[in-house]
Structure formats: C-alpha cells, structure tokens
Amino acid sequence: xxxxxxxxxxxxxxxxxxxxxxxxxxxxxxxxxxxxxxxxxxxxxxxxxxxxxxxxxxxxxxxxxxxxxxxxxxxxxxxxxxxxxxxxxxxxxxxxxxxxxxxxxxxxxxxxxxxxxxxxxxxxxxxxxxxxxxxxxxxxxxxxxxxxxxxxxxxx
Amino acid sequence: xxxxxxxxxxxxxxxxxxxxxxxxxxxxxxxxxxxxxxxxxxxxxxxxxxxxxxxxxxxxxxxxxxxxxxxxxxxxxxxxxxxxxxxxxxxxxxxxxxxxxxxxxxxxxxxxxxxxxxxxxxxxxxxxxxxxxxxxxxxxxxxxxxxxxxxxxxxxxxxxxxxxxxxxxxxxxxxxxxxxxxxxxxxxxxxxxxxxxxxxxxxxxxxxxxxxxxxxxxxxxxxxxxxxxxxxxxxxxxxxxxxxxxxxxxxxxxxxxxxxxxxxxxxxxxxxxxxxxxxxxxxxxxxxxxxxxxxxxxxxxxxxxxxxxxxxxxxxxxxxxxxxxxxxxxxxxxxxxxxxxxxxxxxxxxxxxxxxxxxxxxxxxxxxxxxxxxxxxxxxxxxxxxxxxxxxxxxxxxxxxxxxxxxxxxxxxxxxxxxxxxxxxxxxxxxxxxxxxxxxxxxxxxxxxxxxxxxxxxxxxxxxxxxxxxxxxxxxxxxxxxxxxxxxxxxxxxxxxx
Numbered sequence: 001x002x003x004x005x006x007x008x009x010x011x012x013x014x015x016x017x018x019x020x021x022x023x024x025x026x027x028x029x030x031x032x033x034x035x036x037x038x039x040x041x042x043x044x045x046x047x048x049x050x051x052x053x054x055x056x057x058x059x060x061x062x063x064x065x066x067x068x069x070x071x072x073x074x075x076x077x078x079x080x081x082x083x084x085x086x087x088x089x090x091x092x093x094x095x096x097x098x099x100x101x102x103x104x105x106x107x108x109x110x111x112x113x114x115x116x117x118x119x120x121x122x123x124x125x126x127x128x129x130x131x132x133x134x135x136x137x138x139x140x141x142x143x144x145x146x147x148x149x150x151x152x153x154x155x156x
Numbered sequence: 157x158x159x160x161x162x163x164x165x166x167x168x169x170x171x172x173x174x175x176x177x178x179x180x181x182x183x184x185x186x187x188x189x190x191x192x193x194x195x196x197x198x199x200x201x202x203x204x205x206x207x208x209x210x211x212x213x214x215x216x217x218x219x220x221x222x223x224x225x226x227x228x229x230x231x232x233x234x235x236x237x238x239x240x241x242x243x244x245x246x247x248x249x250x251x252x253x254x255x256x257x258x259x260x261x262x263x264x265x266x267x268x269x270x271x272x273x274x275x276x277x278x279x280x281x282x283x284x285x286x287x288x289x290x291x292x293x294x295x296x297x298x299x300x301x302x303x304x305x306x307x308x309x310x311x312x313x314x315x316x317x318x319x320x321x322x323x324x325x326x327x328x329x330x331x332x333x334x335x336x337x338x339x340x341x342x343x344x345x346x347x348x349x350x351x352x353x354x355x356x357x358x359x360x361x362x363x364x365x366x367x368x369x370x371x372x373x374x375x376x377x378x379x380x381x382x383x384x385x386x387x388x389x390x391x392x393x394x395x396x397x398x399x400x401x402x403x404x405x406x407x408x409x410x411x412x413x414x415x416x417x418x419x420x421x422x423x424x425x426x427x428x429x430x431x432x433x434x435x436x437x438x439x440x441x442x443x444x445x446x447x448x449x450x451x452x453x454x455x456x457x458x459x460x461x462x463x464x465x466x467x468x469x470x471x472x473x474x475x476x477x478x479x480x481x482x483x484x485x486x487x488x489x490x491x492x493x494x495x496x497x498x499x500x501x502x503x504x505x506x507x508x509x510x511x512x513x514x515x516x517x518x519x520x521x522x523x524x525x526x527x528x529x530x531x532x533x534x535x536x537x538x539x540x541x542x543x544x545x546x547x548x549x550x551x552x553x554x555x556x557x558x559x560x561x562x563x564x565x566x567x568x569x570x571x572x573x574x575x576x577x578x579x580x581x582x583x584x585x586x587x588x589x590x591x592x593x594x595x596x597x598x599x600x601x602x603x604x605x606x607x608x609x610x611x612x613x614x615x616x617x618x619x620x621x622x623x624x625x626x627x628x629x630x631x632x633x634x635x636x637x638x639x640x641x642x643x644x645x646x647x648x649x650x651x652x653x654x
Contacts, residue, residue, distance in 0.1 A: 073382050102563070145570055
C-alpha cells in the first residue's frame with residue numbers, strides 16, 4: 001500500500017470523523033428525548049460513522065489515480081503573504097472601516113503580487129472601492145460600517 | 157399556465173429585471189471566460205449584490221450570470237483551449253482546432269448561436285415540464301424526499317470526478333457535517349459550537365460558498381501561477397476572422413441543435429448530472445450520428461462537433477432548474493448555490509413554489525428567453541472586445557476576487573470571526589483541490605444537510621424508529637434502487653476500466 005498525500009488527507013479525515021463522532025455522542029439532549037427514535041444527536045452520529053466508512057475505504061483501497069503535485073512549481077510564498085494580508089484586512093475592517101482597509105488591502109495585494117504600475121494600482125483601489133461603496137451603500141441601500149469615514153464626516 | 161406565463165412576463169419585463177438579466181449575462185460571460193472561474197464562483201460573487209433586491213430580481217440576476225458564465229466558458233475553450241468551466245471542455249475539442257485554422261470568429265459565432273438555440277429550446281421544455289412535475293411532486297412524502305436527497309448526493313459524487321467517487325463522498329459527508337454545526341432546528345440544542353457564540357446560528361451558506369469557490373479558486377490560481385501545465389496561453393486577438401456562418405454550416409447546425417438540446421435538457425434534469433456530462437454525451441452522440449466523412453472531421457474543427465456540446469451545455473443549465481424549482485432539491489452545485497440564496501430570501505422552493513410565489517417561478521422561466529436573446533445580442537457583436545478580458549492580469553484579478561469574497565461576508569454579518577472562518581475554510585479547500593477533492597458535492601450536501609435531517613427525523617418518528625420506511629413505499633424504493641444502480645454502475649465501470 002502506497003502512502004501518498006491523498007491517503008494522508010483521508011487519514012486526517014478519518015481522525016476528524018472519529019472526533020466528530022465522539023463530539024456527537026457528547027451532545028446533551030433533553031431527558032425525555034434520550035430514548036426517542038430521533039433526537040439532536042442521531043443525524044450527527046450517522047454522519048460520523050459514514051465519514052469513518054468512506055475515509056476508511058479510501059485509506060485501505062488502492063489508489064489508481066495518484067495525484068502528483070509539483071510542489072517546486074507552486075507559489076507558496078505569495079499565497080501565504082496574500083492570506084496574511086487577508087487576515088489583517090479581516091481583523092481591521094470593523095475597527096478602521098470599509099473604505100480605508102479595503103483600499104489598502106487591494107493596493108498591497110497588487111504590490112505583493114508583483115504589480116508596479118502605480119497609477120493603475122491606485123485607480124483600482126481607492127476610487128474603485130469608493131465607487132463600489134456608492135453602489136452598495138448609496139444605490140442598493142446596503143449598510144456599510146465605516147468609523148473612519150464617519151469620523152471625518154464623509155459618511156452619515 | 158397562460159396566467160402563469162403572463163405573471164412571469166409582467167415580472168420579467170420590468171425595466172429593473174431586464175437590466176438585471178443584461179448585467180447578469182454580461183458579468184457571467186466575463187467571469188465564465190476567465191479560466192478557473194466557473195458559474196458557481198460567478199454566482200457566489202453576485203450574492204452580496206442581490207441582498208438589495210426582491211427574490212425574483214435576485215434570482216433573475218443569478219440565472220443570467222449562470223448561462224452567461226456557461227457561454228463565457230466556451231470563449232476561453234475556443235480561443236485558449238483552456239475551458240473556463242468543465243461544461244465547456246467538449247467545446248474545445250473542435251472549437252480550438254477551428255480557432256487555430258484562423259476561424260476563431262466563426263467558432264465563437266457557432267458557439268453563440270448554438271448556446272442561444274439550446275437555451276431557448278430547453279426553456280420551452282422547462283415551461284411545459286415544470287408545472288406538471290410540480291403537481292407530481294406534491295405526492296412526495298418525507299421518506300421520498302430523504303431518498304431523493306441520497307440519490308442527488310450519490311449522483312453528484314458519481315458524476316463529479318472520474319474515478320474519484322470516494323473522495324467526492326468524503327466531501328459530501330464533510331458538507332453535511334458543516335451543515336450540522338449550530339442549533340438543532342427542533343430542540344434548539346447547540347451542536348459542535350464548542351461554546352463559541354458565533355457558531356450558534358451555524359455556518360453561513362454564503363461563507364462556505366465564498367470560501368470553497370471564490371476564495372479558494374483565487375488562491376489556487378496564485379499557487380499554480382508558475383505551473384507550466386496551467387500557464388495561460390496567449391491569444392492573438394487580431395486573428396479572430398469572420399463571424400459569418402455559411403449555408404452549409406447552418407444546415408449542419410439545424411440538424412445538430414434539436415437532438416443535442418433534448419439530450420442536454422434531460423441530462424440537466426437528472427440530479428447530479430449537469431452541463432459537463434450533457435456536453436460530452438451530446439458530442440459522443442453527434443459523432444455516432446453523422447456520416448463517415450463528417451466523423452473524420454471530429455477533433456479537427458467540425459461544425460457539428462462544436463455545435464453539439466454548446467447546445468447541450470446551455471440546455472442542461474435550464475434543465476437543472478427543474479428539480480430545484482419543483483422539488484426544492486438542486487440538481488447541481490450551481491443550482492445548490494441558487495437554492496441557498498433563495499432560502500436566504502425566505503423563499504422555500506418546492507412543489508408549492510409555483511402556487512405560493514408564482515411571480516418567482518414564472519419570471520425565472522420567462523427571463524430565460526429574454527436572457528438568451530440578450531446573450532446573443534451581447535455576444536455576437538462584442539466577441540472581439542469581450543475576448544480581450546482574457547488578457548486581464550492575474551495581479552489585479554486575484555485581489556479583486558478576494559475583495560468581493562470578504563465584502564460578501566462583511567456586509568452579511570459584520571463579524572471578524574466569519575472572515576477568519578472563511579479564510580480558514582478557503583485554505584483547507586485550496587489544499588484539498590490540489591489533490592482533486594471536488595467541491596460541488598460539498599456545497600450540495602451543505603445546502604441539503606438541514607432538509608435531509610428534517611426529512612429523516614419525520615420518517616423515523618413516523619415509523620417509530622424503524623428503517624422500514626425506506627422500502628414501505630414504491631416511490632421511495634424506486635429512488636433508492638436508482639441510487640444503488642448508480643453506485644454499482646460506477647464501480648462496474650471503474651473495474652471494467654482496470
């Protein structure tokens with residue numbers, strides 16, 4: 001039996017299903033529901049067993065379609081940077097506000113992906129976000145929280 | 157039915173809805189054209205925009221995006237041999253060779269006319285079939301629905317990826333597991349929340365769609381940026397050639413379109429099948445039907461070979477609306493996204509939809525005709541210009557996709573936790589995609605999770621905990637036997653192949 005990454009993922013899924021099943025058994029149900037034909041833990045328990053069954057089969061059975069990923073050609077660094085920028089964006093959007101954080105997120109993402117056309121980068125961040133904000137907030141009446149714009153009096 | 161058609165026309169022909177069809181078709185075409193971004197991503201990106209509309213308008217916009225994206229996918233298939241969506245893979249078999257012969261404009265025109273004809277014909281089939289099926293589906297009971305959901309999930313797993321049935325079933329289970337997070341619908345007992353208040357209401361559908369499609373799609377594109385096998389080819393936009401179709405080519409299309417549209421529609425109706433299988437089947441059938449001389453041209457730029465899959469994939473799109481509108485059970489990942497959006501609007505699709513919300517039911521059907529005409533008007537003259545979208549640098553495209561995804565969650569919940577959760581799910585989904593774990597089964601399962609548990613609950617309570625409900629009714633038994641047949645057929649095919 002070959003141990004390839006697909007099988008490792010299946011093994012992780014097997015462990016996850018086992019944990020899910022354990023947690024499903026821990027769900028507290030009402031005393032009168034304990035012996036009912038169906039209660040809050042019934043469906044999750046079936047799901048846990050089904051997960052164990054399919055991932056177990058995937059681990060045991062031979063894998064004729066082995067996927068080979070060329071890790072050397074993958075851009076892990078840029079992807080990781082982009083994820084970190086997205087996390088920073090997510091953590092500041094509520095406190096700072098939609099306009100500034102979104103514009104800075106777009107601008108920095110373009111930069112880290114290798115873009116250096118500054119005018120285009122600017123146009124596709126600050127004015128673009130302003131136009132999009134107008135579409136959502138002004139035209140479609142979708143509320144957008146923006147403490148920064150409120151503090152400088154641009155947004156009501 | 158006449159009354160329904162009039163209601164549909166009244167709703168679909170309002171200025172706002174016509175505008176939405178146009179916007180949907182336009183953006184769908186553009187997004188579908190970009191290799192790697194399919195109709196599910198396109199629709200997912202549109203969800204935040206639809207928050208501001210009524211359900212009928214929102215769904216009309218999403219339907220426009222859907223068939224626009226399917227058509228857009230054929231453009232990158234023909235010009236780059238890089239299908240934007242799996243449903244247009246078969247289009248590249250003859251479309252790309254035609255483009256290489258300097259007839260790219262003609263290939264795009266054949267694709268546009270075939271898509272138009274396929275979509276229009278199948279909208280006519282839908283018009284007659286949907287109300288009848290709605291009446292039949294009123295007789296469905298909880299065990300039938302439960303069995304039907306098992307059938308849908310098994311079928312999408314069996315058809316989703318060649319030789320990857322177990323992987324797809326694992327994704328189905330994962331989708332159902334994600335759907336089980338939060339309060340139990342009947343007893344209000346919280347499950348799998350680990351005392352985190354943010355999870356009490358469960359994981360949002362939009363969050364899962366954005367994470368597994370839009371965001372992970374963007375991360376995958378960046379990750380595989382230097383992969384020589386996925387590097388985008390350059391297209392010469394000055395060599396599109398004429399878009400005129402001559403009489404001989406038209407004659408060929410007249411024969412191909414009707415049969416391919418029937419195949420496409422019927423395959424689209426089946427749960428789990430959809431545009432990809434429809435286009436391959438239509439291509440295969442067309443190859444068997446034509447004479448030997450024409451058969452030789454297949455794979456080298458055949459008009460029939462291009463027209464058949466293009467007709468079928470658009471016909472399948474309309475067909476896939478049948479189970480969603482009449483049974484409330486989506487037949488594909490894309491209609492699952494639309495079903496989720498409908499539930500978000502507070503509309504419950506199903507057999508009673510065309511009685512309780514006739515304006516939604518009929519306006520979607522009527523908007524399809526309008527959409528097809530708009531797609532044709534939009535695409536034929538704009539082909540050379542729209543094709544330039546293929547040159548959009550990924551440095552701009554990727555951040556914009558991430559921006560739309562995060563905005564979608566932000567305007568929905570104003571909660572940092574949801575954004576972190578979305579990024580986390582997207583990272584896991586990106587890694588799983590690398591190893592060919594399909595995402596559509598996960599979405600379908602996530603959408604059906606609540607309904608499935610509800611119907612299993614009712615069935616088990618009515619049968620006092622016995623599983624006999626699975627074979628008590630003939631209809632339930634037939635659906636289950638079909639499910640077993642699909643699984644057996646799938647394994648038989650895999651073993652035979654070995």
